[in-house]
Amino acid sequence: MESQSKLIVALTSQVGRKYLTGITGVLLVIFIIGHLLGNLQLLDSDPERFNAYAKSLHDFGLLLYIIEIALAGVILLHAFIGIAIFMRKLKARKHGYKVSGQKQGGNGKQSLASRSMIYTGIVLLIFLVVHIAQFRFGPAKETVINNEPAMDLHALVMETFSNIWWVIFYVGVMVLIGFHLRHGIWSALQSLGAMKPRWSKAIHGAALIIGLLLAIGFLVLPIIIYVRQV
């Protein structure tokens, strides 16, 4: 009991909050890497490839629901703490400086990406609602795989991305994910104290590369799908 309440106090402390954003952030990054690898199967000329993959996930049954609910919890916790950190920041300095300057030799790890975490994050939250409504609970048609009924998610995706506006929306959001991860991946490792002195430059650089790769990976999908259909 004693140690349990101590852990709760610790996790709600300033250091604990950053551990939680960091851990949830890393979990989400691992998730989207898997999500991207799965989605790349959409590019296969055989629609069954992706539908069979989706079906193999649905076949998890109850386990899939548990994973989905856990994932939703992780996202909400991450967003909640991110917003809490932002609210505290607003209080910690009521009025800003009249001029903002740059130190000779740069601004540290500060960047447009780091300054806009809350805004890119909120767009992501809204995006996730749209995205889940559209594909998780969307109007997928029935199909048959290995003589068993399955959902034709491939067709749903193709249809969605035959609309240029959806393509633009997704590409735009994926650029913002890139920004969120550019600072996020570096920041999570620093938050988790995983930094050895003098590693920070390398990790900050690696975050840029991973963020870029993930954003590019996700945004080429709708573009390729659109182009193939015109």
Next chain:
Amino acid sequence: MKLSLKIWRQEGPDKEGRLVRYQVEANPHMSFLEMIDVLNEQLIKAGEDPVEFDHDCREGICGSCNMVINGVPHGPLRGTAACQLHMRHYKDGDTIVIEPWLARGFPIIKDLVVDRSAFDRIIAAGGYVSVDTGSAPDANAIPIEKVKSDTAFDYATCIGCGACVAACPNASASLFTASKIAHLALLPQGDAERKTRVVRMVDQMEKEGFGDCSNHGACEVVCPKEIPIDAIAFMRREYMKAVLS
């Protein structure tokens, strides 16, 4: 050299402040503070209120010369406190904006002077060694690994000026607090109390109304002692170790 200054003037803690424009004739050999001294002499001769600013050692070791110069705490030179900045880094005709540290944890007292006693309270919460270590032992009587003692010394160079808070977009006091925690935890004398220390100091930092660290790293760039944010990662590890054990 002729300079145009815009300085934050605020009569008291609860008064409205504003930037006021002044002209001053400085020479390139002056330090930044001497340039303000010249301005203040002018103001006193004219019967006006001189600009209040904190200063003491004027050699970069006390951490009191706090001012944000053209948006950068301690001005444009890396690893340099405002008192060690010289006017040769400016050109004739330049306009220089000077503002105080801005943070809820550092309320303004007057003009450029802020109340930094929040830092004292963070130190009082645990930034010391209370175990009796006797009179000063012979040098090298307690063996300390070279790398450890060097790292501890790097963190110990913190002069508590508060530039880290002033530069941080979140007004977080993490670099200051972390430097003190890391410095003491790395040395045998500080080892005995390391667990209570980190928990209490982190707790106090929060109570003082400083924001969270979002890993922007703005602090390490303006730190006059160039203390790296590795200190903050150290503090986080130290904190979790203390809580989980």
